[in-house]
């Protein structure tokens with residue numbers, strides 16, 4: 566098998582994604598879509614002292630992808646993640662989609678390349694999920710929801726039915742977007758916060774109901 570998987574980012578989430586990718590490969594057996602080659606990270610010492618089993622191969626910013634390489638991005642910050650992924654795509658990179666065997670994906674869901682569904686995450690039905698989205702452990706996406714490119718849905722977060730997230734949205738752990746709620750591009754929703762109707766783009770909102778604390782504009 567010549568197709569290699571490279572994980573961008575050798576931080577904590579990168580090591581989690583390595584574990585989930587190994588589970589995907591084990592479940593697929595002889596049909597595994599790739600072998601895991603290692604990480605791309607600017608810090609060649611990021612894995613020092615850790616027993617990870619695969620190396621840091623290079624720096625994503627300088628990496629020239631081979632035709633058989635498939636990438637997956639494990640950077641949590643949505644704007645950094647999208648910038649790195651788009652630079653790599655401009656150099657011809659192709660991205661894998663990783664869906665853990667314990668994730669539940671219902672009918673008529675569209676999932677973009679480079680998206681990760683972690684263990685026990687859920688996408689019910691008729692949802693549209695963009696590219697380079699991370700759906701972390703136990704997070705759920707309801708019917709007819711739309712999740713834009715580069716969103717990071719942290720553990721236990723809940724995008725309910727007909728909710729819409731723009732590009733690069735960050736949902737903290739246990740954040741909730743109520744049914745039909747709309748979150749603007751690059752908004753950050755605090756851990757445990759509940760968006761009732763709208764969160765403006767490029768703001769951080771938090772609390773129940775979630776209120777704005779800061780705006781980049």
Ligand SMILES: CC(C)(COP(=O)(O)OP(=O)(O)OC[C@H]1O[C@@H](n2cnc3c(N)ncnc32)[C@H](O)[C@@H]1OP(=O)(O)O)[C@@H](O)C(=O)NCCC(=O)NCCS
Nearest residue numbers: 719736737738753754755756757758769770771772778779
């Ligand atoms: C929303 C968030 C991104 C804002 O980060 P920030 O802009 O750096 O904001 P700060 O941490 O400076 O906090 C600003 C204020 O909001 C409060 N606050 C922060 N997060 C809060 C939350 N989730 N709910 C309620 N209040 C919160 C802080 O206490 C602080 O109040 P103060 O100024 O009265 O002291 C961040 O607080 C958050 O919740 N991140 C989620 C992290 C997470 O779930 N990670 C999971 C992956 S490991």
